[in-house]
Amino acid sequence: xxxxxxxxxxxxxxxxxxxxxxxxxxxxxxxxxxxxxxxxxxxxxxxxxxxxxxxxxxxxxxxxxxxxxxxxxxxxxxxxxx
Amino acid sequence: xxxxxxxxxxxxxxxxxxxxxxxxxxxxxxxxxxxxxxxxxxxxxxxxxxxxxxxxxxxxxxxxxxxxxxxxxxxxxxxxxxxxxxxxxxxxxxxxxxxxxxxxxxxxxxxxxxxxxxxxxxxxxxxxxxxxxxxxxxxxxxxxxxxxxxxxxxxxxxxxxxxxxxxxxxxxxxxxxxxxxxxxxxxxxxxxxxxxxxxxxxxxxxxxxxxxxxxxxxxxxxxxxxxxxxxxxxxxxxxxxxxxxxxxxxxxxxxxxxxxxxxxxxxxxxxxxxxxxxxxxxxxxxxxxxxxxxxxxxxxxxxxxxxxxxxxxxxxxxxxxxxxxxxxxxxxxxxxxxxxxxxxxxxxxxxxxxxxxxxxxxxxxxxxxxxxxxxxxxxxxxxxxxxxxxx
Numbered sequence: 001x002x003x004x005x006x007x008x009x010x011x012x013x014x015x016x017x018x019x020x021x022x023x024x025x026x027x028x029x030x031x032x033x034x035x036x037x038x039x040x041x042x043x044x045x046x047x048x049x050x051x052x053x054x055x056x057x058x059x060x061x062x063x064x065x066x067x068x069x070x071x072x073x074x075x076x077x078x079x080x081x082x
Numbered sequence: 083x084x085x086x087x088x089x090x091x092x093x094x095x096x097x098x099x100x101x102x103x104x105x106x107x108x109x110x111x112x113x114x115x116x117x118x119x120x121x122x123x124x125x126x127x128x129x130x131x132x133x134x135x136x137x138x139x140x141x142x143x144x145x146x147x148x149x150x151x152x153x154x155x156x157x158x159x160x161x162x163x164x165x166x167x168x169x170x171x172x173x174x175x176x177x178x179x180x181x182x183x184x185x186x187x188x189x190x191x192x193x194x195x196x197x198x199x200x201x202x203x204x205x206x207x208x209x210x211x212x213x214x215x216x217x218x219x220x221x222x223x224x225x226x227x228x229x230x231x232x233x234x235x236x237x238x239x240x241x242x243x244x245x246x247x248x249x250x251x252x253x254x255x256x257x258x259x260x261x262x263x264x265x266x267x268x269x270x271x272x273x274x275x276x277x278x279x280x281x282x283x284x285x286x287x288x289x290x291x292x293x294x295x296x297x298x299x300x301x302x303x304x305x306x307x308x309x310x311x312x313x314x315x316x317x318x319x320x321x322x323x324x325x326x327x328x329x330x331x332x333x334x335x336x337x338x339x340x341x342x343x344x345x346x347x348x349x350x351x352x353x354x355x356x357x358x359x360x361x362x363x364x365x366x367x368x369x370x371x372x373x374x375x376x377x378x379x380x381x382x383x384x385x386x387x388x389x390x391x392x393x394x395x396x397x398x399x400x401x402x403x404x405x406x407x408x409x410x411x412x413x414x415x416x417x418x419x420x421x422x423x424x425x426x427x428x429x430x431x432x433x434x435x436x437x438x439x440x441x442x443x444x445x446x447x448x449x450x451x452x453x454x455x456x457x458x459x460x461x462x463x464x465x466x467x468x469x470x471x472x473x
Contacts, residue, residue, distance in 0.1 A: 007468040009452065042461055056460070068462060081462045 012079035015069055019078075023055060028069055028080065031061035042070075083200060084309065085189045086226035087170065087207060088216040088233075092183025094123040096162050097155040097368075112151035113139055115370070115398030122154060134253075136262055153368030157361045157405070160371065164317070169210045173203070176311035178223075184257070186223050186309055204238045220246070222306035228254050228276075244304035248277025252302075261298040264291060268298075276302040319407035320344045333401060334391050340406040341383045341390065354379035354412035355386070360393055362401035370397055379412025433473040446470070 018027040025033050037058040044052040053073035060066055069080045094111050095101050103109075104125045110133060111122025119139045131146045143149055163182040170177050174195050175187035189203045196202035204217055217238040218229025225241045228250050233239035241247055252268045252275060255261045273279050279287070280302040287295040300306070320343040322336050337360075344350070356379045361371040372393045380386050390406070440448040449471040456464050 007447075007450075008463045009466045009468060010462045012463065040460060044461070052461075054461075 010081050012070070012081050015078050015080035017069055017071075017078035017080075019071075023071060025057050025059055025069055025078075028059065028061065028067055031063060031065065031067075033059045034062050035060040037066070083189050083219050083221060084186055084223055084226040085175075085200075085203065085207070086218045086220075086223070086230040087185045087211070088218070088227070088230035089166065089183045089213060090216060091123050091125065092163065093154070093159050094125060094152065096159045097152045107150060108133070108146050108148060109150045109152055110135075110142060111154050114154050114156070116396060121151070134256065136256065153366075155369045156371035157363065157369035160359075160361075166211065166213070167312075169212070170207065173206045173210050175207075176309075178309045178311050180312075184227065186226060187311065188309060189219070200240075201238075220304075222304055223309060224254075224258070224301040224306040225304055227257050231257065244277075244280055244302070247302060247304055248275060248280065250276045252276060252279060255298055255301065258297075258301065261294050261301065264294060264298050267291070280304075316349070317407065318344065318347055318349055319405055320347075321403060321405040323403050324401060333394050333397070333404065334387075336404050337390055337394060337406070338383070338387050340404060341386050344406055344408060345381060345383055345386075350408070350411075352381075352414040354381045354414065355408050355410070356412040357408075357410040358386075358390065359405075359407045359409050360390055361405045361407070362397060363403040364397075364399045365402050366399045370399075370401075372396060373409065375410075430473055437471060437473055 016029050017025050020026040024036060024039075027033060037060060038056075039058070040056045042052060042054045042056065046053075051074060054070040055073060056068060056070040058066065058068050066082070067080055068082045069078060071078050089095075091104065094109065095104065097111060098104060098109060104127075107125075108128035108131055109125040110128050111124075113119050113121065120136050121133065121139055121142045123135050124133050124142075128142075128146065128149060131149075133142045133145055133149065159182050163179070167177055167179050167185060170179075170185055170187070174192055175189075177185050177187050179185035189200060192203045192206075193199060196206040200219060204219075207217060208215070214235045216230045216233040216235055218226050218231070218233050218241065219238060220226040220229050220241045221243055225243060225247060228247055229239040229241040231254060232250070241250075252265045252273060254276065255265050255268075268274075268279065273282070279299060282299070284296065284299055287299045291298070320340045322340055324332070324336060344355075355376065357373065357375045359371060359373050361369060363369050374390060374393055376386075376389060380389075437449045447470075450468040451471040452466050453469045454466050457466070459465050
């Protein structure tokens, strides 16, 4: 729950992602991915009308950036959070 | 000319209860609790077995399994050394005496007071001390220390610079903390005297031993840093005998009482305290001493207790008596600080005013702070939020 009067940080924003076999990102916003550091699945609020189902990927781009991207499994779109 | 007064094995004599006790066999001061495991001063019998101050405890015991370890008595040593320094100061000397048992002073200004010669000053020192002391003189502190180390108690000795030092052993460097570890290495390299060391090229010494090597080279060449005499001081202290051996909360209450008593002493004359010495007599024998320098001069009992109580945790054993002494005073007038002159409150007020002005110009979101709500969440947007900053 967000405290009253507060604003969230690191909100998801749309990203252009090309995925390879198994849904593994190979390019994010024009940056080639050289490594996947971690991947995890989130399933939350399934008891509500707006369930949260995301497949997260923490990846490293060819220029050394550490990004977190996820595929929204409900809406079928890619977002990034860092 | 600098004069050095050396009371050989001062700390060991005080801890052992007198010079006569040293004749019973090889003895050394045990390491202080929580400090490096090295022996302190050693008796003559122990020295004959190759044990020297600063040697690792294990090595000392392997050289002599009969070595008696005497618990250190830092409180007794400080008191006794203070009495010695006070006697020396009656001669008119400005004394440098941070290391118990070793005091140095500049004799230049004292000649006229004591017969116009160095001998007159030395005689005055002997009659003021009333203790068997070795006295040496030299153009630098290290020369004077070297002279005193080789002197007999009835005859002062003079070492007149590098030429006089040349035949002295490098082991003399153990008298100086910063180069105390060098003699062993030098001896292994066949550099046995200060003359051998002084004859080496400066660059070669620096290459092998670094900065400490250069200091040793300077000392061996008869040069040393200027003396730093202690400022005139006054002793203000409070002691509490604890009826039962105390630790933990009992000890903290006793400390609170000592702080209140010390601050209430009229001799403080409203001054703040910059440094204190907390010491204790331990149930198991021996004493414990801890010097505490406050971040700023204090006369607020609550803040003093907060600082000093943390040091009580370092006590190695329950205490029979606790003592708090004021070592350095600060300026007066900070006594009312907690009530009327609170910097933190003024800073908060200024910050509040600045935030108000920023919001008036840029809206309610002009000053925000990050609040960690669920920092370990696997959903990044749930980890932290921005919330209005309220100073």
